[in-house]
Amino acid sequence: VALCRLRGQRFGARVYAVLALICGGVSLASATAFELDWLGFLCALGSTLAQTLLNLTSRQRIQDLRVSGAEAFFVMATLCAALSAPMFVSDVASPGSPLRACVAGRCGGALLPDAGQRLGPRAVVLLTGVA
Known part of the structure; x- marks a missing residue:
């Protein structure tokens, strides 16, 4: 997303909300792996x-x-x-x-x-x- 923003692309709030959910899910799954x-x-x-x-x-x-x-x-x-x-x-x-x-x-x-x-x-x- 940061690279796209640097290239001038903009996204709606829904895209950021979905990305936040995905990052949260991956973080939660990774937290259980020691x-x-x-x-x-x-x-x-x-x-x-x-x-x-x-x-x-x-x-x-x-x-x-x-x-x-x-x-x-x-x-x-x-x-x-x-x-x-x-x-x-x-x-x-x-x-x-x-x-x-x-x-x-x-x-x-x-x-x-x-x-x-x-x-x-x-x-x-x-x-x-x-x-």
């Missing part, structure tokens, strides 16, 4: 920041380039895959990596709720994008 994985937190923060910047800048670029939504999505997904590839390769290349076993087809089924602890936050983000 453990914090800093790597997971930083990955989530970076992902959120990147998605926000993409959303703010892509609308104007799509209009300037006169491309369809599907074409724009293809370009953005390709860029995301290219930027994520080095991290994916480094995880797969590390010996004994659970992600390496998953890529080889030995996952043992779908990702379980504890996948974040077993595979690590980066792997979950990468596998979610592939799934």
Whole structure:
């Protein structure tokens, strides 16, 4: 919201009320979690920041380039895959990596709720994008 305000966009009171409810709900849910994985937190923060910047800048670029939504999505997904590839390769290349076993087809089924602890936050983000 702050970035949109800096770019000159204004929102109604309803938007701010809904955002306040969402922030309150997330804060309440987070208050019950006593453990914090800093790597997971930083990955989530970076992902959120990147998605926000993409959303703010892509609308104007799509209009300037006169491309369809599907074409724009293809370009953005390709860029995301290219930027994520080095991290994916480094995880797969590390010996004994659970992600390496998953890529080889030995996952043992779908990702379980504890996948974040077993595979690590980066792997979950990468596998979610592939799934």
